[in-house]
Amino acid sequence: MTRRSFVASxxxxxxxxxxxxxxxxxxxxxxxxxxxxxxxxxxxxxxxxYSQGQRDYFTLLNERGGVGGYKIxxxxxxxxxxLPRAIEAYERGKxxxxxxxxPPSTPVARALVPRVLEDKINLITAYSGRSDAADGSVFPYxxxxxxxxxxxxxxxxxxxxxxxxxxxxxxxxAFVHIDTPFGKEPLPILEVLAxxxxxxxxxxxxxxxxxxxSAIWPQVRRxxxxxxxxxxAAVGQTVALSEAIRNGLPMDRVSSSVWLSESDMDVVGRAAxxxxxxxxxxxxxxxxxxIKDILAEVVAKGKGAGPEAKVGTGYYNYGVQMASLMAExxxxxxxxxxxxxxxxxxLNAGLxxxxxxxxxxxxxxxxxxxxxxxxxxxxxxxxxxxxxFVPVTGWFSANQDVVWDEIRKYSAEFKKSxx
Numbered sequence: 001m002t003r004r005s006f007v008a009s010x011x012x013x014x015x016x017x018x019x020x021x022x023x024x025x026x027x028x029x030x031x032x033x034x035x036x037x038x039x040x041x042x043x044x045x046x047x048x049x050y051s052q053g054q055r056d057y058f059t060l061l062n063e064r065g066g067v068g069g070y071k072i073x074x075x076x077x078x079x080x081x082x083l084p085r086a087i088e089a090y091e092r093g094k095x096x097x098x099x100x101x102x103p104p105s106t107p108v109a110r111a112l113v114p115r116v117l118e119d120k121i122n123l124i125t126a127y128s129g130r131s132d133a134a135d136g137s138v139f140p141y142x143x144x145x146x147x148x149x150x151x152x153x154x155x156x157x158x159x160x161x162x163x164x165x166x167x168x169x170x171x172x173x174a175f176v177h178i179d180t181p182f183g184k185e186p187l188p189i190l191e192v193l194a195x196x197x198x199x200x201x202x203x204x205x206x207x208x209x210x211x212x213x214s215a216i217w218p219q220v221r222r223x224x225x226x227x228x229x230x231x232x233a234a235v236g237q238t239v240a241l242s243e244a245i246r247n248g249l250p251m252d253r254v255s256s257s258v259w260l261s262e263s264d265m266d267v268v269g270r271a272a273x274x275x276x277x278x279x280x281x282x283x284x285x286x287x288x289x290x291i292k293d294i295l296a297e298v299v300a301k302g303k304g305a306g307p308e309a310k311v312g313t314g315y316y317n318y319g320v321q322m323a324s325l326m327a328e329x330x331x332x333x334x335x336x337x338x339x340x341x342x343x344x345x346x347l348n349a350g351l352x353x354x355x356x357x358x359x360x361x362x363x364x365x366x367x368x369x370x371x372x373x374x375x376x377x378x379x380x381x382x383x384x385x386x387x388x389f390v391p392v393t394g395w396f397s398a399n400q401d402v403v404w405d406e407i408r409k410y411s412a413e414f415k416k417s418x419x
Contacts, residue, residue, distance in 0.1 A: 037051055037103060039080070046263075052311075058072045157193045167199070170229065183232060217247045218247060277383045283331075
């Protein structure tokens, strides 16, 4: 995929913005977002659906006249999960006036952290990057804006505990993960919770990207887990789910992080995967008002960014979720300073003042503060019924004491060492 800038037709007449010496747009009322993503190597269809939802939502807003008097331009390119390419895209975006970057990839996000803190450009790390970036006092320009991996692990364990009528004492949990920083991210939380709740934790790493996991899953089966968590993305998830089925693990005792969608089920088999669980950060499907609005005002008019069939999938809705939070930050920034200048700090002030935002029912109430960039830590568990994911809990938070102990420990280390 080549680099492309996307802006709704209502804004198509806007000239390419010139960049002033302070990084703001001098004439045009435009907010530019850099979105280098991995479309071709590891995350592939995950990224394409996420990006489609994101672009469709921005088109919806631009068609309606923009946000706070500003049009949103998103510059999409493919970094293929390659650090030099991603850094090149970041530097290009900075030169062209981008005040926010969204590169969904843990290694890329981690590599960009020192740069965005120095340059004061907002780095979105939804479901990627460092979990300790929830500490806004240490990472002012790094914003997860949703439940991080540590929180997701805490939610999964809490749900397993509920299924066991309040106790995991003596139970066995298998954690199958891609052998990367992203895959290892939940381990500190799982290890603490294993001690606190009395369950045995066994970790089974596999080599990225995860095409071959045949040696791992027989070991998982032999460990006789009461519960299994599989942690990867794209091909790693579909292979893991296929192997879990082949090795006879009961699906209603298996859970993923947020990285599981209808597209994964289409690959593995919709009937065979019935019962598997995942964490939901927002509402799936086409019932949310914003998804209906996109179908009516964008897709129906031939202005959608991808296949109509993907509208409402989990990954698509994640893209809409993140785009809505970004746009809310822009709205609040414009409310605070209507005439800008449009800079990283200008947008940062808006993003860090989001309060009880639900995107018209798409996501749980989310509040971003200068101290908490995660937004409150609420998610829910959904279960696959053979055709769709059905929520089996309401929005809830869990084990946030453990999560924030780890956040503060690791953010303090970053503040001290820069690593």
